[in-house]
Amino acid sequence: MREAPSPDRPEAVWKERDMSGGAPVDAMVAILRTDGCAWAKKGGCSMCGYGRASVRGVTEGDLSAQIGEVLSRYAGEPFVKIYTSGSFLDEAEIPLAVRERIFSEFAGCERLLFESRPEFVTAEAVASLPRNATVAFGLESSDPEVLERSIGKGFGPGDCRRAALAVKGAGLSVRTYVMLKPPFMTESRAIEDAVSSAAFADEFSDEISVNPLNVQRATRAERLWSQGELRPPWIWSLIEAMRRMSGTVRARVMSSPSGGGSARGAHNCGACDAAALAAVERFSFTQDPRDLDAPAPCGCRAAWESYMRAESLLGTPSDLDRGMFNDLMMRM
Ligand code: SF4
Ligand SMILES: [Zn+2]
Known part of the structure; x- marks a missing residue:
């Protein structure tokens, strides 16, 4: 049985690499346990399982203890994400x-990065931000229909734009998350949606981070996934979306797919997943599109192309790798 989360301890703290000032640097990432996302309490987004990391009744004292633990792990990394x-x-x-x-x-x-929904970005909040702040926004999609029907985000693209421009106007940095393949979307439509969302976000973003759908527990996306009505995107789709963004947006394009290579995250055939993900990581640092060219020669690239053709013909975002569609796919 899962242990009850302790309110005075952070959910997780780890170290990774990221970019700051145009160079790769060490970064510390901390996830604090709080009372939880205000929007999640009203139902939340279809793919979000973050409610599981929240604890009701977290006090200021608990948060202070959590920060104490985070500080005890801090080794002077130039980039900190809270x-x-x-x-x-x-x-x-x-x-x-x-x-x-x-x-x-x-x-x-x-750099000190944290994330917020746009409604909390008031003039007062912006004025309180330090010079090293980067505010991250989960725009997900620039299509209002996608935000409303597929994700249930509770805000529109214009809300995110307004908040991000306010942060930019104060001379601070913005990182925008764009989702690749929210529920009810075919693979090819998902690539189009991510590319046009990045073009929209470019005006107000220093970085655009592409987040392929990762099926989290106890979410509406998980229900669809377990019924075979959804397949997380192929890594080939992520590579294609990033390749198309590269050179057409001014912002740095990056991705660090949660659950990449697993059935719940972006995945290919299994054999080439690690090499394909390594190419995505390389490109995220170098921004050199050659890193995305044929990173992992594998037969499943042709299967991915057939998959997209089959989806378009059948008009369904269901998981064609499963069940009765498999034979059809093989013949296409
Ligand atoms: S994804 Fe949606 S529900 Fe989850 S934390 Fe962000 S705004 Fe809240
Ligand atoms: Zn493969």
Whole structure:
């Protein structure tokens, strides 16, 4: 049985590599446990399982203890990312005093990234941000229909644009997350949607991070996935979307797919997944489109192309790798 999460301990802390000031640097990532995303309490987004990382009744003292633990793991990395499985700028999640403490503890690092829904980006909140702040927004898609029907995001693309421009207007950085293949979308439509969302986000983003759908537990996406009505995107689709964004947007294009290579995350045939994901990672740092050219010669690339043709013919985003469609696919 899963142990009850402890309110005075962060959900996770780890180290990774990312970019700052145009160079690869060490980064520390911390996920704080908070009361949870305000939108998740109203039903939340179709693919989001972050509610599981939240604990009701987290106090300011608990958050202070969590920050203490995060600081004990901090080794001076130039890039620090503090996530909350919700909105860092929502005072119901992170009270003002805690926010100020985090800003002051990490005042010396090059970049301090946190995420927020646009409705918490008020003029007052923007004025309180430190010079090293990067605000991340989960735009997901620039198509209002997709946001409303497929994701249930609870805001429109214009809301995200307004908030991001306010952050940019204060001279700070913005990272925008674009989703690849939200529920009810075919593979080819998903590539189109991600590419046009990146074009929309480019105006207000320093970085565009492409997030392929990852099927999280206890979500509406998981229900569709378990019924075979959804397949997370192929890594080939991620590569294709990034290749098309490259050179057409000014922002740095990156991706670090959660669950990549597993049945719940972006995956290919299994044999080439690691090499294909390594190419995505390389490109995220170098921005050199040659890193995305034929990164992993594999027969499944042709299967991916057939998959997209089959989806278009059948007009369904269901998982064609499963069940009765398999034979049909093989013949196409
Ligand atoms: S994806 Fe973000 S906004 Fe949507 S429910 Fe999850 S934490 Fe909240
Ligand atoms: Zn393969």
